[in-house]
Amino acid sequence: MKPDSRVCLSPGLRRRGVVAALVATPALPALAQFRVEVSGVGLTQLPIALVPFRGEGASPQKISAIIRADLERSGRFRAVEPGSEAMDETTRPDMGVWRQRSADSLAGGSVTRLPDGRFDVRFRLWDVVRNQDLGGLGYVVPQADLRLAAHKIADYIYEKLTGEKGVFSTRLAYVTKGGSRYTLWVADSDGENAQAALGSPEPIISPTWSPNGTQLAYVSFESRKPVIYVHDVATGKRRLLANFRGSNSAPAWSPDGRSLAVTLSRDGGSQLYLISASGGEPRRLTQSQSIDTEPVFSPDGSTIYFVSDRGGAPQIYRMPASGGSAQRITFSGNYSVSPSISPDGRWMAYISRSGGAFKLQVMELASGNVAAVTDTTEDENPSFAPNSKLIVYATRQGGRDALMTSTLDGKIKARLAGQGGDLREPSWGPFQR
Known part of the structure; x- marks a missing residue:
């Protein structure tokens, strides 16, 4: 869940729920090189x-x-x-x-x-x-x-x-915490060659790539409240997208890049809105009395998946992108958050709590069949590769944060193990156009 949520979160998930002022940082020291450890047999x-x-x-x-x-x-x-x-x-x-x-x-x-x-x-x-x-x-x-x-x-x-397109020349965005410093990085798909995009003494959350891979939307805290900015990766310039009364959080680009779904509390509770990528007045999409957050579009732009506690606990729902009635689609466990839809539209990755463990799940959307793909217990923030064949996510292994990639069946995993700090909030960028 994003920072506006009132739903009880685990300690691991709650640490992602603080936003703070970000400062553009043109020259920060790079983290030590990553080590890729591949495990499993396909x-x-x-x-x-x-x-x-x-x-x-x-x-x-x-x-x-x-x-x-x-x-x-x-x-x-x-x-x-x-x-x-x-x-x-x-x-x-x-x-x-x-x-x-x-x-x-x-x-x-x-x-x-x-x-x-x-x-x-x-x-x-x-x-x-x-x-x-x-x-x-x-x-x-x-x-x-x-x-x-x-x-x-x-x-x-x-x-x-x-016969399928490779994703190795695409990029990842992720956040690290080293000491009291938080940094948003843009790196190769293996986590190497990281370049600092933003730095702050406070946490950074919710980076998400524009469809053309040139911009990142993220949540910042300016004037002591969450504010959404759009950051040009090449130039480092940023522009204000949403700074309405209350909380502004959880940005998600539409597939055509012309608008973003966001979570705003401007009218009271946290609800979903659609806002132009150039800013302006948002249009409200949900009308519930509950917390609606973490929106994400289907690849064809027709559907929005989101998290809501309207059923009493956080679960994932979907509705038309123009708004309207919502349909619940997760039923396993009493806590399901962080939906990510594969670019081919076939799969949804998300985090579900079961017996106190937070685990990465993959659902086949056509059938509703769900499979757990990890043996870790503090998984967070899944994001699909642009060819829909891999998922990157944050987790904890050996007592420290790590980024992992996994095949959809969980057979092959690779740990991207940083030497310079904890790793979190991964977002896999699109194919370069």
Whole structure:
């Protein structure tokens, strides 16, 4: 639930319920690098061999290792050890050797530093089973974009071998707490290469990406009350979106980016409103006597899912995006919050309390079937990858906060373990347009 909620929250969830003034911070020290730990075994994984790129030993980034971690984290691939084989994008590999190692596909490439300081990154992908050249890519990039080049190569491999779009070159937003400092970060999809967008001595909550990936809406506390701002990621500039009497919270972009659903208490209780992305007078969507909050749109923009305690305890409901009667859709447990709808419209991830544990659940919307996908007990804030195949969420493991990604069946999980503070409030950005 968001900060305007009067519903009793667990200590873990309640800590997200405080908002404070944010200060644009152009230069903050980056957190220590993340460590990605992949666990679990998927039912069907494609064996791929990734030969170390020629020249990557002298590169600031180990391109093949980044690609390997991306593919393993997706749950769709199993890395085959390349042994001592040497190859680059010009090599015609001996497929018999790789078949003996049970590799279905093979990739190799090179990293070359150019005289102007940039790097020439090239690679080629092979189908070992069919003995086919599946093409390749080449990028000339500054050092700062080496990781992005690796993520784009991983996207190419993922799409060629699965037929689905890869998400490795997309971005995450998340919040950390280090000492008494809270920071909103924008990072690669693996949590690396984090850049500070906002800093504050007080908590930051509810960052959410615009559909085109250029802006983040978030909740700030100005003049001692929650206020919604929209922040341009590239420039760092922000603009006021909602500062009405009472609480202004829980922003959610419409799929066309023209408006946002928000929770306002301007007329008394917390209710849902629709407001133009350029600001202005909001239009009220719900007319209940209860707390209605945490709205999120369906991908086609026709439906809003939200949390309400109108039945006596927080549960998830849906209604037409124009307003109207609401239908309850969660029934397992007595506490269900934080809905996130997959971009393909098939799934809803949310947090449900059961026996004192707060666990990530995934519902198939067509059937209503629900499955728990984690073994942790303090899960929060799920957000789908733009290809609907992974979920990022916050949780606690080993006594500290962490961000995790999970496949929808929970078979493959990856921990993004920060060294510089607690991690929370993840939001997975869209495909770049």
